[in-house]
Amino acid sequence: MPQLSRKQLLSLYSKLRSHFGFLNWWPAKSNDEMAIGAILTQNTSWKNVEKAIARLEANRMLSLKAIAEAKLSKVERAIRSSGFFRQKAKRLKSFSTYIVSNYGGIDSFFKRSKEPRKELLSIGGIGKETADSMLLYAGNRPIFVIDAYTRRVLSRVFGIDAERMGYEEVQRIFDVLPASIDLYKDFHAQFVELAKNYCRKKPLCSKCPVRSMCKYASKAAST
DNA sequence: AACCAGGAGAGAG
DNA sequence: CTCTCTCATGGT
Structure with missing residues (x-):
C-alpha cells in the first residue's frame, strides 16, 4: 500500500530535474574517497568535509x-574541520580496518560481500544513511538514501509524516520507482537541493x- | 550570537 | 520499538 504513485514521484523528479x-x-575520485566522505559528512555540512578531504589528501x-x-x-588532526573529529577518526579507522583486513579494499568488498548492507551496519559508526549512501554512490546498488531533507520534502510536498516514520518505512515509498541507480543518485541530490x-x-x-x-x-x- | 550541518549510538522507558 | 541525550566544530 504505497502512499505515492510512481507517476507522482516521477513528476516531482521531472520538475526538480528541469529546474536544477x-x-x-x-x-x-575513488570509492575510498566516497566512503570516507560519507563518514565525514555525518551531521556536518559538505563544505567542511571538503576541507577535511583535502587535508587527508x-x-x-x-585511502x-x-x-x-x-x-x-x-x-x-587531518579531519578536524569536519567536526566530531574524535568520533569520526575512530569511525574512519574501524571502518578502514574492517574493509582492508577482511576484503583488501572497498571494491572487492562490494564485489564479494553477500549482504553488504547488513555488513556495513555491523561496523561501528556506520548507520543506515551512511551505509545506503555507500551502497548507492560507491557500490552501485539501487538503494534509495533517506535523509532529513528527504523526509522534510515528503512531509511538505505530499503531506506525508515522514519525519516520524522509521527509516525503512520511508524507504519503501520509493519502491514504486524503477530500480535505476542513476535515478536514485540524482533524485536524492534533487531532494537535498530543494530542501536546502x-x-x-x-x-x-x-x-x-x-x-x-x-x-x-x-x-x-x-492562509 | 544562537543555531544548524547531507547522523549514530548508548541509554531509558 | 521509540524517545532523548551526547558527541564538537565552522559557518551564517
Whole structure:
C-alpha cells in the first residue's frame, strides 16, 4: 500500500530535474574517497568535509589502507574541520580496518560481500544513511538514501509524516520507482537541493520549482 | 550570537 | 520499538 504513485514521484523528479539540472553528486575520485566522505559528512555540512578531504589528501591518507595504518591522532588532526573529529577518526579507522583486513579494499568488498548492507551496519559508526549512501554512490546498488531533507520534502510536498516514520518505512515509498541507480543518485541530490533552497524554516514557496504540486505551498498561500 | 550541518549510538522507558 | 541525550566544530 504505497502512499505515492510512481507517476507522482516521477513528476516531482521531472520538475526538480528541469529546474536544477542534473546534479553530479558525490563526484569522488575513488570509492575510498566516497566512503570516507560519507563518514565525514555525518551531521556536518559538505563544505567542511571538503576541507577535511583535502587535508587527508595532502597528508596521503585519502585511502582506507592509509587510514587503517595511520595513527589515530594523525587522522584526528587531518579531519578536524569536519567536526566530531574524535568520533569520526575512530569511525574512519574501524571502518578502514574492517574493509582492508577482511576484503583488501572497498571494491572487492562490494564485489564479494553477500549482504553488504547488513555488513556495513555491523561496523561501528556506520548507520543506515551512511551505509545506503555507500551502497548507492560507491557500490552501485539501487538503494534509495533517506535523509532529513528527504523526509522534510515528503512531509511538505505530499503531506506525508515522514519525519516520524522509521527509516525503512520511508524507504519503501520509493519502491514504486524503477530500480535505476542513476535515478536514485540524482533524485536524492534533487531532494537535498530543494530542501536546502526552498523547504527551510523560512520557506520560499513563491519561487519553489514544485509549488504547483506542493500541499504546503498551497496551504501557505491560502492562509 | 544562537543555531544548524547531507547522523549514530548508548541509554531509558 | 521509540524517545532523548551526547558527541564538537565552522559557518551564517
